[in-house]
Amino acid sequence: MLLCDPTVPGPDRDLSRAAALGGLEGRTIGLLENGKLNAVSLLRETAAVFEARHGCTVAPLYSKSNASAPAPEETLKAAARKVDFLITGLGD
Amino acid sequence: MPYDAERLHEVGDDPLAAIDYCYEQGWTDGLPVVPPSVERVERMLGYEGRPPETPIAVHPATGYECTVHAAAVNAVMAGCRPEYFPVLVAAFEAMNEPGFNFHGSTASTGGSAPLLIVSGPFADDIGMNADVNLFGPGNRANATIGRAVRLILMNVFRMIPGISDKSTQGHPGKFSFCIAERSRGNPWPLLCEEQGYPEGVSSVTVFAGGGFCNIENHGGNTPEQVLGAFADAMANYGCITLGQSAVVLAPEHMRVLAGAGWSRKQAQDYLFAQAWRPVEGMKAVGKHRDIEYGKQHGEEGRRPPAGDGQFHRGLGPDDILILMGGGDAGGHSSFIPSWSRGRGSLMQSKPIGVCIDCE
Numbered sequence: 001m002l003l004c005d006p007t008v009p010g011p012d013r014d015l016s017r018a019a020a021l022g023g024l025e026g027r028t029i030g031l032l033e034n035g036k037l038n039a040v041s042l043l044r045e046t047a048a049v050f051e052a053r054h055g056c057t058v059a060p061l062y063s064k065s066n067a068s069a070p071a072p073e074e075t076l077k078a079a080a081r082k083v084d085f086l087i088t089g090l091g092d
Numbered sequence: 093m094p095y096d097a098e099r100l101h102e103v104g105d106d107p108l109a110a111i112d113y114c115y116e117q118g119w120t121d122g123l124p125v126v127p128p129s130v131e132r133v134e135r136m137l138g139y140e141g142r143p144p145e146t147p148i149a150v151h152p153a154t155g156y157e158c159t160v161h162a163a164a165v166n167a168v169m170a171g172c173r174p175e176y177f178p179v180l181v182a183a184f185e186a187m188n189e190p191g192f193n194f195h196g197s198t199a200s201t202g203g204s205a206p207l208l209i210v211s212g213p214f215a216d217d218i219g220m221n222a223d224v225n226l227f228g229p230g231n232r233a234n235a236t237i238g239r240a241v242r243l244i245l246m247n248v249f250r251m252i253p254g255i256s257d258k259s260t261q262g263h264p265g266k267f268s269f270c271i272a273e274r275s276r277g278n279p280w281p282l283l284c285e286e287q288g289y290p291e292g293v294s295s296v297t298v299f300a301g302g303g304f305c306n307i308e309n310h311g312g313n314t315p316e317q318v319l320g321a322f323a324d325a326m327a328n329y330g331c332i333t334l335g336q337s338a339v340v341l342a343p344e345h346m347r348v349l350a351g352a353g354w355s356r357k358q359a360q361d362y363l364f365a366q367a368w369r370p371v372e373g374m375k376a377v378g379k380h381r382d383i384e385y386g387k388q389h390g391e392e393g394r395r396p397p398a399g400d401g402q403f404h405r406g407l408g409p410d411d412i413l414i415l416m417g418g419g420d421a422g423g424h425s426s427f428i429p430s431w432s433r434g435r436g437s438l439m440q441s442k443p444i445g446v447c448i449d450c451e
Binding site: 005008009013 | 099100101102103104105110113114119127128129130133152153154155156157158159161162165166168169190193195196197199200243247248250381435436
């Protein structure tokens with residue numbers, strides 16, 4: 001008996017990581033909140049650690065309306081132009 | 093390109109050994125599957141007019157693509173007869189709409205399952221059950237179409253329990269969650285008619301649903317009494333969110349509404365107006381959020397039925413899908429809440445077996 005495979009091959013995508021930052025000192029942090037309860041609090045607390053330890057500054061908050069859907073491309077592109085690194089997370 | 097030779101598996105002719113082989117490959121939902129032989133898959137493909145390589149849904153985060161062929165293989169494994177296949181294809185085309193967000197509703201701790209509601213003559217054509225034991229076992233079409241949805245989510249989109257499907261508890265509908273709207277004795281227009289499809293065209297509606305809630309009311313003899321029980325269930329503190337709702341009226345309850353001349357719209361309006369909890373109560377259980385209350389009561393989102401100090405279920409009456417289903421006897425209806433806490437997934441529908449306004 002010949003069986004068909006019910007799975008599909010993975011898509012051919014370039015998923016390489018972005019180059020790591022050379023350092024954190026004085027960098028600009030982006031925060032992307034996802035609308036979940038406590039998300040903003042968690043992100044701001046986390047950013048405060050970077051501010052205190054590395055002299056980072058925090059850019060205005062970015063938001064997305066659906067926690068489980070990818071952020072709109074324009075949001076990510078806008079953030080990429082203004083920040084050195086981005087923090088996101090759930091907050092539940 | 094119906095088959096890729098590298099993606100065929102040679103097994104012996106012993107069916108039980110083939111079933112075990114499927115288990116060993118991790119292709120099952122925990123229950124035995126029908127071995128997806130080339131011949132069975134070909135018969136399934138005979139019920140879809142487009143080439144096998146045609147994509148019907150794409151996972152937005154990973155890029156995994158469900159083709160007609162991949163859907164057919166999983167439909168065979170679920171036990172579908174070939175004539176069921178158009179429902180499955182239409183369901184995934186509906187789930188592929190961005191508003192449904194099948195990644196989120198499948199991956200989430202919320203543990204929802206796509207509820208499929210088939211409306212129109214196609215349900216009878218393939219022998220679906222819209223009657224006694226609607227959500228229960230005993231009907232091949234209901235059981236296997238719903239099961240095929242889960243197998244595709246697992247095998248094609250790799251939404252694997254414990255890995256990429258992180259449901260805290262899940263619910264039994266994650267094995268199969270597929271019903272038909274009852275047309276026999278139904279005093280209201282069918283969903284497919286209300287959805288605006290041409291006469292004679294059936295539809296499938298997909299809804300990321302949480303666990304089933306039975307609504308018992310054998311004593312209510314007016315629409316307000318009957319629906320009062322529904323509204324209370326819809327607004328209980330464990331369920332209430334801004335999300336949508338599916339309400340399946342038992343024929344016995346439908347007779348009370350229709351006997352009083354109530355339309356679907358009246359029932360939707362009444363349920364939205366009555367399904368609420370006080371803001372103070374929401375605060376007492378830790379679920380109040382100003383931003384959510386504002387969506388119901390703010391200037392842009394102001395809905396007339398949303399009372400001051402009242403947090404309602406959903407954003408308005410249109411968020412409540414109502415249909416009839418189940419056996420003649422018994423004051424047992426059901427309410428199915430939306431996935432998790434809000435509007436991360438919105439129900440979608442597609443016509444079955446036909447293409448409307450396609451390129």
